[in-house]
Amino acid sequence: MLLPDKSVLASLLRRYRVWERVVLADPHDPVARRRLEDLAYTLCVLMGRRTVHEAIIEAEQYLATDREAPGAVERRNR
Template sequence: MVPDPAVLRQALDHYLALAADGDPAVAVTAQNAAYTLCVLTGTRTVEEAMSAVRVLCPESMTPGPSRPRTLIVPTAESGSVQPEAVS
């Protein structure tokens, strides 16, 4: 099953906006958005989800002027949120 590109783009934009916020108060919401990306792409980690987005909807990964350069990635060990650089 392949997610609708518009839905995938919306979920990606939502996640990236939360990741760019940097406010610890939005950490749980960012984790929920990361989980949604994983469900939509059939993956288990944000890293895998981002790779899947590149394949399923490459136009979603086109950098724009407002695209953040850092993602918030929940770690499996602690459930905490760690920044990860995006190339």
């Protein structure tokens, strides 16, 4: 599977969380809900997952690999 650019993915996650807070503050705002839904769909497509919850978990794990020390992934997979 092709994986998205990490900077683009991190930006999408940040935007999703911002719009999530906006929707929680005003759940009847149709514009905010639509933007949140669009971001959720984009995350699902990029991460190849069916739900936004799964996509966020997958994205966070993928982004975390960048923060590990070199070789940490290899040692963990042994």
